[in-house]
Amino acid sequence: MKQITLLLFLFLLSSCAMEGEAPLTTFTPTDHNATEETRTLFTSLDAIRHQHVLFGHQDDLAYGYSWINEPGRSDVLETAGSYPAVYGWELGDLEYGNQENLDGVNFENMKQWIKEGYSRGGVITIGWHMNNPVTGGDAWDTEGDAVPTILPGGENHEMFKGWLDTFADFLNDLTVTAENGESHPVPILFRPFHEHNGSWFWWGQDLTTTEDFVALWRFTVEYLRDEKGLNNLLYSYSPDVFDSKEAYLERYPGDDYVDIFGYDDYHSIRSADTQETFINRLEMLVEMAEERNKIPAMTETGYEAIPDPDWWTETLLAGINANETTRRIAYVLVWRNANxxxxxxxxxxxxxxxxxxxxxxxxxxxxxxxxFEDDLPNLYSLEMER
Structure with a gap:
């Protein structure tokens, strides 16, 4: 039986520490004013990853292969018998005040789906393919040397702050009421400026300097946390594939600005031929995260159209389950099911x-x-099982 309370997890970890095995960690969010639910989620993810890996899916409740916006539906639920444990969502085009994101998901519906997933005990992660602030093109428009223009002193800085204000307004609508009548915001794993070591987004490797990327990340965190008072965010640093720890950390903004050590991999997860590379990356990711008291995760992955019918166990699971180190990621999220x-x-x-x-x-x-979701203990309380 998979389901287990987090108190028991912590007890087991503490016992291991006393026996000289895996130590009990005391990881805490970078936001010292983080909400109780956000702090607890952080602690829970750290505890649970020593025994289990959560499965996630992008846009799971919004649409699927053969349906769009049908209440209660989920391709994952209809094939595996449970909703995913982690729900991924996308905010691209929110900055323009659009009603729908870049994949046609209505933002008001998204808010309800986020609350729905959270109310069942799931974990919510949000990414943002921000549009190019110079050209007005999408995130894949790499013209215009955009990053310096939105840093303090840049000609588009106030516009960028307005985008962050819009994001804050969106998050402020993600408030739920507990059984005791008290309200709190939904904890969010926020993944901005992802895959920055590639050069397909305007914030990418060849489009801006390391100094400017770090400055952009730090300003974003400080503005959302300190100016807007968003204390329900855990920040995910998520490069694309990497082949050394030095490469992964090249544009790392610092321990005070990152909670999750993620990475995106569509390259080394397709077959047994590249599995050694996949395993090596997971090992490096976990080691780097644990050295800095961060939580490691596979923040985006998958095999488009899943042409290998045994891919789930023979490639993805086999890599994650390869050894004691690779098993210590908190979650793996596969990308969306376009209609x-x-x-x-x-x-x-x-x-x-x-x-x-x-x-x-x-x-x-x-x-x-x-x-999956129906296997989860209560990740938002260390005292009772959901």
Missing amino acids: HEHDRPDHYYAPYSGHPSEGNFREFREHDLIL
């Missing part, structure tokens, strides 16, 4: 009902290492 009629026919990363990998996905779900 095959109205969006992109082969752009999906979780199986839908009838997909050839559906049976193997259920095997993946049943493995003791992997947790």
Whole structure:
């Protein structure tokens, strides 16, 4: 039986520490004023990753391979029998005041889906493909040397602050009321400026200097935390693939500005031929995170259209479960299931009902290492089970 209370997790970790094995850690968020639920989530993710890995899916409640905006539906639920433990969401186009994001998801609906996932005990992570502040193009528009213009003193700095204000307004709507009648904001794993070591986004490696990228990250955190009073955010640093610790940390903004050590990998997770690379990256990620009291995670991954019917257990699980170190990531999130009629026919990363990998996905779900939503203890309380 997978389900276990977090108090028992902490007891087990403490026992290991007394026996000279895996030490009990005391990781805390970088925001010293973080809400109680946010601090507890951080502690819970650190505790649970010593035994389990949470499974996540992007846009899981908004649409699927053959449906759009149907209450209660989820391709993951309909194939694995449970919602995912982690829900990924995207805010691209929020900065323009649009009603829908860049993938056609209505923002008001998204707020409700975020609250719904959280109310069932799930973890919420949000990314943001911000549009190019110089050209007005999308995040993939790399013209205009954009980053210096939105730093303090830059010609687009006030506009960028306005974008962050819009983000703050969105988050302020993500307030829920507990059974005791008290309200609190939903804790969010926030993943800005991801895959920055590539050069396909305007904030990428060849588009800005290390100094300017670090300054942008630090300003964003300080503005949201200190000026806007958003104390429900855990910040995720998420480069694309890397082949050394030095490469991963090249643009690291510092321990006071990062909570999650993530990375995105669509490259080394396709077959056994690249599994050694995949394992090596996971080992480096966990080691770097634990050296800095951060939480390691696979923040974005997947195999488009899942052409290998055994990919879930033979490639993804096999890599994560390779050894004691690789198993200590907190979660793995696969990308979205675009609707095959109205969006992109082969752009999906979780199986839908009838997909050839559906049976193997259920095997993946049943493995003791992997947790879906209905396996979860209460990640937002260390005293009671959900």
